[in-house]
Amino acid sequence: MRAAIVGSTGYGGVELIRLLEAHPNVTVTSVVSSSSAGSYYSETFPHLTEIVAGVMDDVDPALIRGKADVVFLATPHGVSAQLAPRFLEAGLKVIDLSGDFRLKDPAAYEAWYKKGAADQAYLDRAVFGMCELFGDEVAGADFVSNPGCFPTATTLGLYPAVKAGWIDPNSIIIDSKTGVSGAGRGLNLSSHFSEVNENLKAYKVNQHQHTPEIEMVLSRAAGRPVTTTFTTHLVPMTRGIMSTMYAAVTDRDRTTGDFLQLYREFYQDRRFIRIRQAGTYPATKEVYGSNYCDIGLNVDARTGRITIISVIDNLVKGAAGQAIQNLNLMMGWDETLGLGFAPVYP
Amino acid sequence: MRAAIVGSTGYGGVELIRLLEAHPNVTVTSVVSSSSAGSYYSETFPHLTEIVAGVMDDVDPALIRGKADVVFLATPHGVSAQLAPRFLEAGLKVIDLSGDFRLKDPAAYEAWYKKGAADQAYLDRAVFGMCELFGDEVAGADFVSNPGCFPTATTLGLYPAVKAGWIDPNSIIIDSKTGVSGAGRGLNLSSHFSEVNENLKAYKVNQHQHTPEIEMVLSRAAGRPVTTTFTTHLVPMTRGIMSTMYAAVTDRDRTTGDFLQLYREFYQDRRFIRIRQAGTYPATKEVYGSNYCDIGLNVDARTGRITIISVIDNLVKGAAGQAIQNLNLMMGWDETLGLGFAPVYP
Amino acid sequence: MRAAIVGSTGYGGVELIRLLEAHPNVTVTSVVSSSSAGSYYSETFPHLTEIVAGVMDDVDPALIRGKADVVFLATPHGVSAQLAPRFLEAGLKVIDLSGDFRLKDPAAYEAWYKKGAADQAYLDRAVFGMCELFGDEVAGADFVSNPGCFPTATTLGLYPAVKAGWIDPNSIIIDSKTGVSGAGRGLNLSSHFSEVNENLKAYKVNQHQHTPEIEMVLSRAAGRPVTTTFTTHLVPMTRGIMSTMYAAVTDRDRTTGDFLQLYREFYQDRRFIRIRQAGTYPATKEVYGSNYCDIGLNVDARTGRITIISVIDNLVKGAAGQAIQNLNLMMGWDETLGLGFAPVYP
Amino acid sequence: MRAAIVGSTGYGGVELIRLLEAHPNVTVTSVVSSSSAGSYYSETFPHLTEIVAGVMDDVDPALIRGKADVVFLATPHGVSAQLAPRFLEAGLKVIDLSGDFRLKDPAAYEAWYKKGAADQAYLDRAVFGMCELFGDEVAGADFVSNPGCFPTATTLGLYPAVKAGWIDPNSIIIDSKTGVSGAGRGLNLSSHFSEVNENLKAYKVNQHQHTPEIEMVLSRAAGRPVTTTFTTHLVPMTRGIMSTMYAAVTDRDRTTGDFLQLYREFYQDRRFIRIRQAGTYPATKEVYGSNYCDIGLNVDARTGRITIISVIDNLVKGAAGQAIQNLNLMMGWDETLGLGFAPVYP
Missing domain, CATH: 3.40.50.720 (NAD(P)-binding Rossmann-like Domain)
Structure with a gap:
């Protein structure tokens, strides 16, 4: 092709x-x-x-x-x-x-x-190509809209719990962090090395254009309109997105293990989603250069809240990799074709 | 001396x-x-x-x-x-x-x-020496316990709103990020350059030992016991802490401007606290090497939540600088003595 | 296999x-x-x-x-x-x-x-497996000693000129810079993030153990014993080696273009060596994660000296990649087998 | 004033x-x-x-x-x-x-x-204000030309040896490395974070405009025209310059200790020059944010060459700090006035 x-x-x-x-x-x-x-x-x-x-x-x-x-x-x-x-x-x-x-x-x-x-x-x-969630709709399409980088990391991390009704969707708070390559190759003082290096900054607080895309997916999971709080931060690194997500659990008897089991079953056939063991959480470098989305989570009995951590490489799973995965789905090929390489570490 | x-x-x-x-x-x-x-x-x-x-x-x-x-x-x-x-x-x-x-x-x-x-x-x-909040108690003391780095950034950012009853203290979620120097000079794989550089990771999720210290201060502000969700992340930089904090506002009619006004008045005589203009948020490098704590915030009418961002240099205001500020208070000197220098930028 | x-x-x-x-x-x-x-x-x-x-x-x-x-x-x-x-x-x-x-x-x-x-x-x-220089000796071997990272970048950059007699081998000065992963995963203060980040340091000045390996290869090129000055520096990045090399040219009429032509012919069948255009020089990130060694050079008529710049990824061409290339040569396979991927950029 | x-x-x-x-x-x-x-x-x-x-x-x-x-x-x-x-x-x-x-x-x-x-x-x-070398000429001047960042690090490191006739000035090779802030705050792809981070590149090979300034100072030391080879590299850090300098010694009996003694005597009254112990070499972070120029050196008996390493903070001793030092000299004040603070470390 x-x-x-x-x-x-x-x-x-x-x-x-x-x-x-x-x-x-x-x-x-x-x-x-x-x-x-x-x-x-x-x-x-x-x-x-x-x-x-x-x-x-x-x-x-x-x-x-x-x-x-x-x-x-x-x-x-x-x-x-x-x-x-x-x-x-x-x-x-x-x-x-x-x-x-x-x-x-x-x-x-x-x-x-x-x-x-x-x-x-x-x-x-245009078919919205969030592969692991709506990949069936992509098969045979001739026009696919590839998801945003933050929505990919975020909704892959939240969807199973929202879909199952195990968290209150309107309690969700999303604190996202991205490497600088997400801002592109265009020149801007906010991507100037001496301004970004040894620095951490928040931007587009409550105003990021990915907010409605995230809410669109979560609303589909919940079966009703969902509103979220979403903040993005610029981290002094080139690649990587982490979304740290917080929500109230709907049943305080459900444990970290229960949620991990839910996630493993939900994503059981999806090669690019890796659910981490209890007590461990993914770091962005663990998916560097690869198409993986790694997810870890923890339920806190003290507060009745769950913390979910999801990481991707913004240029791969958050952009080019998922686009190729969508091509694979459009063509009826194995979705991992050409994407089955290991992350670059360290 | x-x-x-x-x-x-x-x-x-x-x-x-x-x-x-x-x-x-x-x-x-x-x-x-x-x-x-x-x-x-x-x-x-x-x-x-x-x-x-x-x-x-x-x-x-x-x-x-x-x-x-x-x-x-x-x-x-x-x-x-x-x-x-x-x-x-x-x-x-x-x-x-x-x-x-x-x-x-x-x-x-x-x-x-x-x-x-x-x-x-x-x-x-031991007198707990959070200078801008409880500095009066430090005057004349001979034994001061200097606050932790995360509690300093966090409670300075939350105290005025909790004290005023303008946010629900039990809705507070604190997403903190720190530079690597906070982990000290002791050797550890999690501070090894090739593991940390170009990487972002969460650690001690729901288990950080600064949690009860934060809750101690917020409970004092609220006048009743407060429980919070607190997560820490390691950022590939040497110095700097940012706490991004989320809470439900108690009166949806209060605006960003109202909160900024509240904070300016609360901290009006405190030289080391700088409240930013509406629409702007502090970055960690803007306090690099200095004793400042800079705070910005935004109220989101869509969600009824406030996002508060507070930054410090973890080694200065989060450790050595505040310790010297406490010495100044103990001795009855001007609290800024020896600390009145500008941040190093870039 | x-x-x-x-x-x-x-x-x-x-x-x-x-x-x-x-x-x-x-x-x-x-x-x-x-x-x-x-x-x-x-x-x-x-x-x-x-x-x-x-x-x-x-x-x-x-x-x-x-x-x-x-x-x-x-x-x-x-x-x-x-x-x-x-x-x-x-x-x-x-x-x-x-x-x-x-x-x-x-x-x-x-x-x-x-x-x-x-x-x-x-x-x-043990056969010394510097593939592009002595690859013929590797074919059929059952025991190969894979070259060091600095010697690989350095001797690939110097060999053609020394072999041709176009530079004085005893005038060679090698200023090398490496990313921190070259120091390995063992814990050491000199690989501790806060010590290395935003820092540049020289180490093992005139004492690096790769010196005799470099001189062994250059002596073979020159047909007589060669002594060099070799200094290494630690750069705040994870991967990459650059050797900047200086030597007196033996004929001041030879131009940058002459040398580039010499190098292109010397390496014409070697897929992993890329000679850059006049006036451009390779950067380490341009070979990141790949098995390439990129070389640029410039002759300065003012001083009668040539400056040669050679870069590799220390973990690939400087270690694991060249080891696999050696396996390919041992087995009689195409030397690029399994190694023909593009660098990760940015 | x-x-x-x-x-x-x-x-x-x-x-x-x-x-x-x-x-x-x-x-x-x-x-x-x-x-x-x-x-x-x-x-x-x-x-x-x-x-x-x-x-x-x-x-x-x-x-x-x-x-x-x-x-x-x-x-x-x-x-x-x-x-x-x-x-x-x-x-x-x-x-x-x-x-x-x-x-x-x-x-x-x-x-x-x-x-x-x-x-x-x-x-x-205009009086050329290289303070430690020609500071006497600055006293009473009303117009001072502040030296360049590379010439400051470089000539402070070479001057005593050239002046004493202990190295051959025409054998000098200068390999300099700088942090990105030296390129200024103007937007340029070569200062764009994702291009610079995890990258090392050479630039202006044999063409840097600081070359004649360096040669001007060295010629004054030598009492005759000197030509040097000078190359600059961009390092993924914000501040700091290191010059690694190579030259043939004129008497192979002189040791590292002899040279260190020469340097200590030459700079004995100059507070901002620190000569390191034998076997240790300065790193750029050791002068971060300060007006120091730190120098280490090593004589290699094998090759008859000396390696000299000199570091400064390009924005302080390489620019603003030395400019203020020049003001102090112009006004007849102590040259350290307002500049006597310690480096920021780590």
């Missing part, structure tokens, strides 16, 4: 290329960039010298249709809304990594993203 | 020496270490070459009484419990940086610290 | 396991540790949960012979000297990652390593 | 403000920025909340003359060349931190800086 990567000079794009290099069924045949068309990709990314040979293509759906069967859009919010319909109409399958097609309600998108929403017809057509 | 530092080869001890070098009223006359007595301090800490000239003394209260008027105990939990009475009986003023004299209930100490508690008479005698 | 990893709880061992997981011809059938035999490997390395299932074996050559065909010794200097003969006598192929069999002169080993040397018969039998 | 800081939104400017806050004889009365005039300084730098109260002034020499006696120019190369004459003509003392007035030969400036040089009259008037 031939693939094109649009937005290839960003971190999502270059991670797609790294991962697809190792995929047995896919060849990257077009590396696309509106800003750098015509220049060699390895000049932008010297680590791919002698690995990616060619020059970048312009954003031209007709041209790309001649070279590829599927296009990954690793483009910014607002750009994908414009590009996805053009590539779909050109006859390509589309996997969009931006937030433009995740929320089905344009008003919610506009309220949180502060931009105009995509066309409703395409919002309806 | 002449000061001795016991436990001088740890990070708390060496930070005391850095800060006291700049204190106009204090001279460090004895640098004490049980493990390194007789060797030059600057061999252990070459950054103090030509600044600290002498060799380390052994832990000998009589000897030290001849050289010093006050002793800072920067010793591990369990050690201070033994040493503090000996130094007090020798006639020295004592400021203890360990956790051994903070909790007045020996049973609570033993449950959380998994060690035998100090003698009740000395527990009763 | 079945492989055993001895010293599996160190960083070299765990990297071998990561890489061999992806090797099409090799299965790791025994994970060996003298200190942790009988416990689950994934308890020591949770990132391998559900990837490596079993418990660790003890160091028992007869037992391991029943389970494996080749053994990788990722054991400390001094230990391999004892173990390698035992495994060889048991009929296993051996690839040793320590320094014990690299130097053929026991006196040199003892002078630089401050330990007793291995038995001369085994020193003679 | 009243001081103005021009270029106050850069890292050099903000470090001047931090240090001058603690200076007993100086008050910062004007914080100047062409881009941010009229806005509050603490909005740009929240760590100075409640420390620096006012708004920034525009670059107006007449206005500033009314508020200040001395102006520090922490402005980029090319800008200082224009501004310094205007402030001098307005009657202010000027200390310039840029490279515009260091080289007395305009042709050399233009060759290395790729910009037009400052007016020759002002080049001649």
Whole structure:
């Protein structure tokens, strides 16, 4: 299968290329960039010298249709809304990594993203590709909206407990922490080394655009509207997301062991979800460079609350890896195809 | 005034020496270490070459009484419990940086610290030195128990709202993050560079020994027993603590501005507490190397919850700096004496 | 092919396991540790949960012979000297990652390593596996001594110029910098996070045990004894080695372009060596997690000196990756088998 | 004394403000920025909340003359060349931190800086303020050109040996490493966190604009023109410079001890230079946040070369600290005034 990567000079794009290099069924045949068309990709990314040979293509759906069967859009919010319909109409399958097609309600998108929403017809057509939760809906789709990095770590960690009714969904508090690569490759003082190194900061307090996406998934689990408190922090590291999540348990007799058992059963066939032993909690480096989402949890009898900790690599399971996992599901391949490598540690 | 530092080869001890070098009223006359007595301090800490000239003394209260008027105990939990009475009986003023004299209930100490508690008479005698909250009690004391790093950041951030009854104290969830120096200079795989760098991990989930200290202060604010959820995380940086705190507001009509006003008034004469503008939140580097505690907050009308963010340098306001501030209060000096320097940034 | 990893709880061992997981011809059938035999490997390395299932074996050559065909010794200097003969006598192929069999002169080993040397018969039998320089000698061998991390980066960067007589070998100065994982997983204050982070230090100035190994290779290139100045520095990062090398050129008319051409021809069939364009120099992250060695250089007409910059990932090309490359060469497989993945960036 | 800081939104400017806050004889009365005039300084730098109260002034020499006696120019190369004459003509003392007035030969400036040089009259008037080497020339001056960060670390480490004729000046090779703050606060992909973190790169190989400044000082020491090889590397840390320097000794009988004795005598009255014991070498963190320059060295009998290691904090001794030291010298004050604090460690 031939693939094109649009937005290839960003971190999502270059991670797609790294991962697809190792995929047995896919060849990257077009590396696309509106800003750098015509220049060699390895000049932008010297680590791919002698690995990616060619020059970048312009954003031209007709041209790309001649070279590829599927296009990954690793483009910014607002750009994908414009590009996805053009590539779909050109006859390509589309996997969009931006937030433009995740929320089905344009008003919610506009309220949180502060931009105009995509066309409703395409919002309806895009399948929300949270693989371990809604993977069945992805099979056979030609247009998948890849979930956000925070929603992936967060909802994978909360879904079984909410679905089972074992925690009160409206008591959920989500404290998330991310490495700096999540902010992308665009220059900004908040990603400037001397500002970020040896520093920890909160940002978008109660205003992060991933909030409605998280609530959308949790509401589906709960069967009723859920509202959550969600805060994000920037950690001086390149990769990794951790969500530390707090909720009131609905039955104080349920133990840590009961919850672990629930989670193991819920995810029993899902290779990329690893539930940790009681008393141990995953660290972000334990999934570095891989498609795993690792989850640990603890019920505190003193307070009647559960603490759930979920980690991913934001560029893999939180972006490029899950996008490839979605391609595997679209094509009816094993979902782990090309993604079955171990984390890089240390 | 002449000061001795016991436990001088740890990070708390060496930070005391850095800060006291700049204190106009204090001279460090004895640098004490049980493990390194007789060797030059600057061999252990070459950054103090030509600044600290002498060799380390052994832990000998009589000897030290001849050289010093006050002793800072920067010793591990369990050690201070033994040493503090000996130094007090020798006639020295004592400021203890360990956790051994903070909790007045020996049973609570033993449950959380998994060690035998100090003698009740000395527990009763030690004044808990959270300067901005209970500083009045420190004046004239000869034995002060310096607060823990997490309790300092956390309770300074919560106290005004709990005291005013503006948040429900039993709804409080505290998500804390610390730099690695908080784990001390002792060797441990969890402080090994390659394990910590590019990594984020949670530890002591629902089991951190600072939990009862936090609850002790909040209970005092609330006027009734308070139970909280408290989780700590290790961040790949050397210095800094951030507590992100969540609670239900008791009156949904109160705004972010109302809370900021409450905090500004509560801390109006306290030089080391800085309340940030609405919409901005402190980062740990903004207090790096200094005795400040910076606080920002946001009320979310959607959820009826407040998010409060409080940062300190764990080695300064969370340890050595507050200890010196306590000395200033004990002696009736201006509490900022020797501590009025700007943070190191970037 | 079945492989055993001895010293599996160190960083070299765990990297071998990561890489061999992806090797099409090799299965790791025994994970060996003298200190942790009988416990689950994934308890020591949770990132391998559900990837490596079993418990660790003890160091028992007869037992391991029943389970494996080749053994990788990722054991400390001094230990391999004892173990390698035992495994060889048991009929296993051996690839040793320590320094014990690299130097053929026991006196040199003892002078630089401050330990007793291995038995001369085994020193003679071990093939020094610097793949791109002496790979022909590895084919068919049953005992390979894998080169050191600094010698790999350094001699790959210097060999073509010395061999061609284009630089004066006795003018060579090597300034090397390494990430902290090179110091291993053993606890030491010099790998303690708070000591290393935001810090840069030189160590073993003019005393590093890799000096004679570098001189051994360069002497072979020059056809006469070569002495070099070699200094190592510890950089606050986990992975990566850079050697910045300086030498006097023998003919001041030769340009940067001439040298680049020489290097490209010398390494033209070697997939893992990438020579950079004039005016660009490799950074360590550009080979992160991969088996590449990237080289850039510049001739300065002002001074008549060349500056050569060579980078590797110390745990891959500098240890586990080159060890697998040596296995490939021993077995007559394509040397890139199982190693042809892209670097992880960013 | 009243001081103005021009270029106050850069890292050099903000470090001047931090240090001058603690200076007993100086008050910062004007914080100047062409881009941010009229806005509050603490909005740009929240760590100075409640420390620096006012708004920034525009670059107006007449206005500033009314508020200040001395102006520090922490402005980029090319800008200082224009501004310094205007402030001098307005009657202010000027200390310039840029490279515009260091080289007395305009042709050399233009060759290395790729910009037009400052007016020759002002080049001649500016005193080059390398305090420990040429401090006598600074006394009474009204216009000082503050040295570059690399030249400070480097020439302080080489000067005594070159001056004494103990090393061959034309054999000198300088391998320098710097933290990222040296690149300033301006946005650039090469200071973008995800590009720099866990990475080490060389830059401006044989082309760094500090080369002629280093050669100027060494030529003065040698009494004849000296040419050196100089390479710079970017290290993933915020502060700190290390220069590792190599040279042939002129008499192979001289030992490490001889050189250490030479250095101790040369710098015997200079408080900010610390010469380390034989066998130990300074690390950058050992001068963090301070005005020290620490030096260690080793003579290698095998090669007839000396290795000299010199470290500074690039923002203090390499910029703001030395600028204040120069002010102290200009005014006839003790050169350590306001600078006598210990490094921040860890």
